[in-house]
Amino acid sequence: MKQLVIDFQKCDAGRNCNHECEMECAIKVFKVDDPAQAALQIKAYEDGGGKAVLCDQCGDCVVVCPSEALKRNKLGVVMIDKQLCVGCYMCIGFCEKDAFMRNPDWIVPHKCTSCGVCVKVCPHGALSIQDVPEPAVRII
Amino acid sequence: MSQLVFDPSKVMDIDYTKRTEYLGQLEALRAGMRTLKEVPFQPSLPDKGYTNRTLYVNVGSLEVTEKPVTQQMKDVFIGGRGFGLYHLWNAVKPTTRWNDPENEIVISPGPVAGMTQYAGTGKSLVVSLSPQTDIPIDSNVGGFYGPLLKFSGFDALELQGKADKDVILFVDGVKGIIRIEEVEGGPEDSHVLAELLTHMYAENEKDLPNVSVVSSGAAAAHSLIGMLNFSFYDRRRKCVRFKQAGRGGIGTVFRDKRIRALVVRGPKVAGDLNHPVDPETIANTGIKYHKEIRENDGGQCMMRRNGTAHIVEIMDAYDLLPVHNFQYGSHPDVHKIDSAYWQQRCTQATVDGCWYGCSMACAKGADGLVLKTGPYRGDMVTVDGPEYENAAGLGSNCGVFDPDYLLELNFYCDTYGICTITWGTLTAFVMECYQRGILNKERTGGLEMTWGNAEADLEMMHQMARGEGFGMIAGMGVKKMKEYFIKQGWGDPQLINDIGMENKGLEYSQYMSKESLAQQGGYALTNKGPQHDEAWLIFMDMVNKQIPTFEDKAEALYYFPLFRTWFGLNGFCKLPWNDVVPADNAQQPEAHKVPEHVQNYVDLFSATTGVKIDKEELIIQSAKVYNFQRVFNIRMGKGLREHDAAPYRSLGPVTKEEYESRAERYDQQIIKEMGLDPAGKSTEEKMALHRQWRTDRFSKLMDSVYARRGWTSNGVPTLARLKELGLDAFPEVVDVVKQHLS
Structure with a gap:
């Protein structure tokens, strides 16, 4: 399956860039001029490190979705069908990585779909889309 | 452990996808059906949780009418069980019994029902005069019928009258059609009937989750203990499943009215259909x-x-x-x-x-x-x-x-x-x-x-x-x-x-209350009868030991029946309240009330309806309906102290084997609780001592609980309590009480 991967050997958690990845995602994918709405969020730690909040396509949300709005596509990426979503937000509550997000103006939640628009704009070349094995379905 | x-x-x-299918019977069922009446209506979605109208259907006369939801109904009865009791009160007389045509079955989901963001928010409340108790019974049931009924345009459905032959009531909340159909032959048992009707009324496979069926079964008509199944379509199993409005025989009333099934087809569910504030x-x-x-x-x-x-x-x-x-x-x-x-x-x-x-x-x-x-x-x-x-x-x-x-x-x-x-x-x-x-x-x-x-x-x-x-x-x-x-x-x-x-x-439902005084009261001092949903106190009494004193138990029998009534006014399930608790719950004051979750409910109600409440107002909302129901019982000839009596098996050991199987415990109670010496006494003598002590204790509990609830020692709400709750605005309610105050 396709998975967005961040290399913190290269990413400096936004200390020397303008979070181009977040801005590109917000504008290109979600059509909003607000990086806080992006499907990946880069956070800097005070001790110098950092972390990224993003979806690794683990599929836990697919298991808990009551309306079958979440399914893997042929690339293994978990996609949300807006027509089937009932806005229950169990996907948000059950995501251990806090990667499912919600814009107060939209009923349907959103997350990273490994589309790769962020990869192209990262000035450090820290982001990549990688092909990794699909994890086994978990009982949640 | x-x-x-x-x-x-x-x-x-x-x-889990494999099971016997019954769809081969679909055409035969369809062939036995004919339309008796079809009425158009304007589908509408709720505003702040209410559609502001209810649907009345008389399955005997085929009358179909809409009624407005008044501000007084919302203020006093909130919805759900409250609406059910309100409509039922207006429909029946003190002499009405379960199988009289004027008895009703009222189904109402409540203003919060249909919310998709919180656990346990899809409940329907069903109210009727019970064949078993002759007083109102209320049942809190899951499944999709209630929310889909509301999203079709109705805060409640009143069913009255009796049909000559079996009928199916279909509400199409997409096309705006109410249809009463007669049905000859075909299945009666729910797992077959609901599967057929779900497929019959769904427009296509994608529409299956938008259809819900209420049905009973063959035994309901031959007993007084009939139940109603409320269906929901299980997408993964690809089958129709049920939750049950079980207690008190509402399924028997349903079949006595010759209702084979209720079917609703609602709009596709989304996260904002209640239009909360x-x-x-x-x-x-x-x-x-x-x-x-x-x-x-x-x-x-x-x-x-x-x-x-x-x-x-x-x-x-x-x-x-x-x-x-x-x-x-x-x-x-x-x-x-x-x-x-x-x-x-x-x-x-x-x-x-x-x-x-x-x-x-x-x-x-x-x-x-x-x-x-x-x-x-x-x-x-x-x-x-x-x-x-x-x-x-x-x-x-x-x-x-x-x-x-x-x-x-x-x-x-x-x-x-x-x-x-x-x-x-x-x-x-x-x-x-x-x-x-x-x-x-x-x-x-x-x-x-x-x-x-x-x-x-x-x-x-x-x-x-x-x-x-x-x-x-x-x-x-x-x-x-x-x-x-x-x-x-x-x-x-x-x-x-x-x-x-x-x-x-x-x-009785399935808890051994002999050693739990709180649960003895939680069963017998109830409005509808010994069902744990009103006061499931046994766990906090005996396992968590959160209400150790007599006063704690009496207070719990004031607070929890009211708190738990509130779920039924709104379309909530009770289980998410305390079948999980926040990690720090035990450190909170009044941990047995799960204070963080109480606040959740306060917030969810206010955020849906726009009516700002706090945890005290929540209890007052319930107290109005709870006391109204108590007076309703009195109106129907029950609801007094004598009717709250408990069978002795629920209070203590009836037989010698029971006593001797727990002799050490019972002997110790004779020493510690009664201050007597069991030595030299026969089992029969010790059982008699226990019977006296246990029945006295239960009677004292009744006195304390009645006083705390604002009732007389005969279990009648006082006029002062009615006034405090605003129920004096209903002269019929006051009249019932006056007859029992002397």
Whole structure:
């Protein structure tokens, strides 16, 4: 399956860039001029490190979705069908990585779909889309 | 006892998509149907949780009308059970009985129902005059019917009258059609009927989840213990499943009205159909709760794995599990039906909420059950979990510890349309009568009703469904069986009355209350009869030990019936309130109330309706409806102190075997509680001391609870209490009370 991967050997958690990845995602994918709405969020730690909040396509949300709005596509990426979503937000509550997000103006939640628009704009070349094995379905 | 750990490798490998299909009967059913009346209506979505109109249907005269929801209805009755009681009061007279045409079945989901962001928000409340108690019964049921009815345009449905032939009421909330159809032939049992009707009324496969069916079954018409199944379409299993409005015989009223089924087709569900005033608060509260389930459920109740059956072994360990008609509180074979077994037997890799967004997901399903008896012998079916009540009632209380038979009993109760709790308690009573010679093979028509004889238990149920034999006597329920056995001269009347576990005509649900004074009151001092949903205090009393003093228990019997009533006014399920708790709950003041969750409910109500309340106002909202229901009972000839009396089996040991099985405990109570010396006394003498002490204590509890509730010592709400609650605005209510104040 396709998975967005961040290399913190290269990413400096936004200390020397303008979070181009977040801005590109917000504008290109979600059509909003607000990086806080992006499907990946880069956070800097005070001790110098950092972390990224993003979806690794683990599929836990697919298991808990009551309306079958979440399914893997042929690339293994978990996609949300807006027509089937009932806005229950169990996907948000059950995501251990806090990667499912919600814009107060939209009923349907959103997350990273490994589309790769962020990869192209990262000035450090820290982001990549990688092909990794699909994890086994978990009982949640 | 240690915390159970879930082991996914032990879950049985059963294909949950496979079962016997009945769709081959669809065309035959359709051929037997004809339209009696069709009325157009304007579908509408709720505003702040209310559609502001209700639907009235008389299945006898075929009258179909809409009624406005008044501001007074919202202010005093809120919705759900409140609306049901309000409509029922207006529909009946003091002389009305369950099978009079003017009796109604009212279904109302409540203003919060249909919310998708919080667990347990899809409930319908069903109210009717009960065939078992002759007073209003209310039942809180999941499934999709209530929310889809509201999203079609109605806050409640009133069903009145009686049809000559079976009818189906169809509400199409997409096209705006209300249709009454006559049906000849075709199936009656729910698992077949609801499957056919769901497919008949859905426009296509994608539409299947937007259809819900209310139905009963063959046994409801031949008994007083009929139940209603509310369906929901299980997308992953691709089958119709049910939740039950079980208690009090509403299914019997339904079939007496010759209603075969109610069908609603609603719009596609989305997250904002209630049009709440503050969706942001609802979203944040819901997400917070989902996270709490994710983090805490596995280490607390494991509701997502076991459903409510998680407490089987806890009840057994604390000597609270009903065994052999509530004689004993534990049994060595309980491990065969405890949650360690059910979490292996129930399908786990699926979604089991009975409404969208229920992260607690306790509606577990056992798939691949091949039936051994009855008209569906050989069929493969999917059955409910079972819930705790069914494991205890159909299982330990009757000495049935074979899980497949337990599931089969559960299945047939559901599809025949009878209450599992009632069936468990009445069968346990029959079995004890058999044990004690009150019944024998001749009197049961050949049924050997020995403890654990599941085949005889099932045959008694099949007889009832066929309308024959001893099954018809059993189907009258414990109260009428007691009267019948005594009339026949079949046993000592006091023994029969002591061991027949009913109050107000309703059978006890499945908790052994002998050592829990709080639960004794929680059962007997109820409005509708001994159902734990009003005051499930046994856990906080006996396991968590959060209400140790007499005063604590009396206060709990004021607060919790009101707090729990509130769920039914709004369309909430009670389980998400305390079947998971925040990690720091034990450190909070009044931890037994789960204060953070109470605040969640306050926030969800205010955010939906725009009516700002706090936790005190929440209780006042309930108190209005609770006291109205008490007065309703009095109006119907019950609701007084004498009707709150408890059978002695619920208070203490009735028989010598019971006493001697726990002699050390009972002897110690004689020393510590009564200040007497048991040495040298016979068991009979010690039992007499206990009876005196226990009945006195229960009577004192009644005094304290009545006073705290603002009632007279006869259990009548005072005029001052009515005024305080604003119920003096209803002259009929005041008149009823005045007749009983002297």
